[in-house]
Amino acid sequence: MTIEPSYATLRAHNQRITGMLADPECVGELLLVGIGMARCVDLGDPPWGDTGSMPMKVIAAAIYGNRRLPGNLLGTTHLSDRGDHRPNRRIRDVFFADRRRYSPDVDGDRSWANVTCGRPMVRREGLCGRSASSNARRLTDPATGQRRWVGSCSQPACKQWFTDLLDRNRAELAAHPAPEPPANTGGVLERHLPEVDWWKVWRAVDKTWAPPPEGRQFERPTLTLVVDDEPASEPVVSARPTLRVLDGGWR
Numbered sequence: 001m002t003i004e005p006s007y008a009t010l011r012a013h014n015q016r017i018t019g020m021l022a023d024p025e026c027v028g029e030l031l032l033v034g035i036g037m038a039r040c041v042d043l044g045d046p047p048w049g050d051t052g053s054m055p056m057k058v059i060a061a062a063i064y065g066n067r068r069l070p071g072n073l074l075g076t077t078h079l080s081d082r083g084d085h086r087p088n089r090r091i092r093d094v095f096f097a098d099r100r101r102y103s104p105d106v107d108g109d110r111s112w113a114n115v116t117c118g119r120p121m122v123r124r125e126g127l128c129g130r131s132a133s134s135n136a137r138r139l140t141d142p143a144t145g146q147r148r149w150v151g152s153c154s155q156p157a158c159k160q161w162f163t164d165l166l167d168r169n170r171a172e173l174a175a176h177p178a179p180e181p182p183a184n185t186g187g188v189l190e191r192h193l194p195e196v197d198w199w200k201v202w203r204a205v206d207k208t209w210a211p212p213p214e215g216r217q218f219e220r221p222t223l224t225l226v227v228d229d230e231p232a233s234e235p236v237v238s239a240r241p242t243l244r245v246l247d248g249g250w251r
């Protein structure tokens, strides 16, 4: 049975969608899933069960249907393309990419290829600044737990400085383990759909996920997605891989 939504309901729904559209991080497939879930949360389409829970499969089917979609619809870069027609798998990928977490790649940090030598100069202000792409590491800041690229060029004095720095960093971390840094990425759908218990979802799509130190959003979730036990995307390797000779040779 469908109930005609009230004016207030429609208005709340429109406000939520407007918020998503105005959010520069809510793009690509996240936006598609967000709009689909907003329909479900605000307008009960498809309706949540009496207990406020729903199998994720139902939502996935409502959003994607069973049509074939282009694989690169995902608005993220670190997922393999899944241009398939398995809605449940797709929605898992979206939730996985949006799990709230700390990522050292996000804080505007440079990639290893652009790292420059960080040795402070003795006779002038500033750092050495030569290319350090062949000798760069990600060091954990013992005070914050954040990881940043540091490197040295090939000059002996710089290499020595870097070796000492690595030793010092290792000793500091051993003496005082760094705190878990606050999340700096993900959680986009969580901000627009705080009714949903995302922690359960993220735990289900990523067995290693742990709540970031900043904790939950201030709103308490009331709706639960029941994540089916689909086999993990990366098969767990329990035995040593064996080499096999395949007949046929080069094509």
Ligand SMILES: [Zn+2]
Pocket: 117, 118, 119, 128, 129, 130, 152, 153, 154, 155, 158
């Ligand atoms: Zn240098």
